[in-house]
Amino acid sequence: MPVQNAEIAGMFDQTAELLEIKGDNPFRSRAYRNAARVIERLPKSITSLLKAGEDLSELPGIGKDLAGKIAAIVATKHFDVLEKLKRELPGDLGEIAALPGLGPKRVKLLYDKLRIRSLEDLRRAVKSGRLRELRGFGVKSEEKLAAALAKPQAEKRFKLSQAEAEAEALVNHLRPSASDGQVIVAGSYRRRRDTVGDLDVLMLGRDGAAAGDRLATYDDVVNVVAHGPTRTTVILRSGLQVDLRVVPKVSYGAALMYFTGSKSHNIALRGLANDRKWKLNEYGLFAGKRRIAGASEQEIYGKLGLSMIPPEMREDRGEIALARAGHLPKLITVADIRGDLHVHSNWSDGTVPIAEMAAAAKARGYAYMALTDHSQHTTIAHGLDAGRLSRQIDEIDRLNDELDGFTVLKGSEVDILADGRLDLPDKILSRLDLVVAAVHQKFDLPRKAQTERIVHAMDNLHVSIIAHPTGRLIGERDPYDVDMEAVIAAAGARGCHLELNADPDRLDLNDINVHAAKVAGVKVAISTDAHSTGGLANMRFGVDQARRGWLEAADVINALPIARLRKLLKR
DNA sequence: GCCGTTTTCGGCCCGACTGTTTTCAGTCG
Secondary structure, three states: OOOOHHHHHHHHHHHHHHHHHHOOOHHHHHHHHHHHHHHHOOOOOHHHHHHOOOOHHHOOOOOHHHHHHHHHHHHHOOOHHHHHHHHHOOOOHHHHHOOOOOOHHHHHHHHHHHOOOOHHHHHHHHHHOOHHHOOOOOHHHHHHHHHHHHOOOOOOOEEHHHHHHHHHHHHHHHHHHOHHHOEEEOHHHHOOOOEEOEEEEEEEOOOHHHHHHHHHOOOOEEEEEEEOOOEEEEEEOOOOEEEEEEEOHHHHHHHHHHHHOOHHHHHHHHHHHHHOOOEEEOOEEEEOOEEEEOOOHHHHHHHOOOOOOOHHHOOOOOHHHHHHHOOOOOEOOHHHOOEEEEEOOOOOOOOOOHHHHHHHHHHOOOOEEEEEEEEOOOHHHOOEOHHHHHHHHHHHHHHHHHOOOOEEEEEEEEEEOOOOOEOOOHHHHOOOOEEEEEOOOOOOOOHHHHHHHHHHHHHOOOEEEEOOOOOOEOOOEOOOOOOHHHHHHHHHHHOOEEEEEOOOOOOEOOHHHHHHHHHOOOOEEEEOOEOOHHHHHHHHHHHHHHHHOOOEHHHEHHHOOHHHHHHHHOO
């Protein structure tokens, strides 16, 4: 199998880590890390770029040297620089450096003085009390490491929807401490990432210590990690970390930018400030000691020669160049959505009748909704066979006669069988307005077979949309092994569309794949997969991810009026 | 190792907090 972008990025990250521990030029390790980020965010595989004769050194952060190294990795599947570093610094120093409170410098010290090469070595050193003999280590460090070693849990990320529930309650608790009640959750939460690692809360005010006290006494707090005059960090019962920062009005915008990130976006902006001999930090934009902007984000972006970049785009994926040129996309909003194209009823595994779903969709201001119950193969969901689907079609026709200003489109979420055939015969599919095809079993096919399976399903001209194209369930099930670049290209070639499933447990396509679809000219359906009327409200989570993938209304088929939508559905 | 509207060398984001020091290095975000 060709080398994946993620593997190359992983090699570069490991290289950076070991270079840091070794004490090499810190900018060299930063270059490796930068390159890793660039590579993992590419909408296309490095392998295919090389095949197409692209010059990798054209990519930002990748010069002649790294371009050559990447080519060598693709050819040999090995990275000699990394292998040499691993021989010099044997053991798993990366997992040691991942512990809280241990960075490259201290890992090196542990390695040099105590020959610590693994978590096990470290555990023994902590137990024997040798650790506190080292310069820079004391009783506290020993205690903290003992605690971290006792529960070596991987960094937990929370689904956006979970984080939202926590955030709303927390903000309500904090609001009385804020000037004008101004409290906002920034960070990846504000950027609407599909998962959130912590909550970065920004509060307008003057008394950071008092606000920190209020946070520290929040019912759900189990641990106060840090508590200073302007910043407080706590851990909630759920494991979610909360950082609170209190800032005055003059620097509110700067702090909001700083706390919203992403880190790489901020670094790039600070670079722009540097170019002008200015300094950007969380207090403002400064020319010498003079603050030239800071109260609002808009003002700071403006001074830097940029239009205001929406939080969802702040990932340093090219948005800064667009903002400088004044060519930022006009991102889609929930208000642009005119219908939902993936909805279930109690004919299969939904909870309410078709008419009830239709009424709820209409109440949301939609003009249409596609009813897409499961097909026969998904027996556990009472999937419909051709006979039941035929009766359902008749029922929808009757329902549409009664509905005023709203249309229920006749559809089906048809299983894609292991060989790529569909679970229902063409004869019945031809009576539908749209077919949403989806993989529901055999998730473990090899990459090539899985990819061909989905592409083959799109060969059927009745198929309008591929639902939840990678099958992931966030935090529960990884995406199946599939070549999304190939799937996107095949969809483009066939005039097929891809779903962005808005269920917060799925969010599939993810932001990267959504953007790749946009680049390839493949239009997206943002659909909730609702199994109840309440599920229709998940649309906004889908729109969030669409915005992260830079989609505009024109990129989304369910932002179209129904007449134009119908034309696109017929291939 | 990358990069360039003060360019091919000499820069590379910036500050808070902690723990361990006795003025600061390291880590973190």
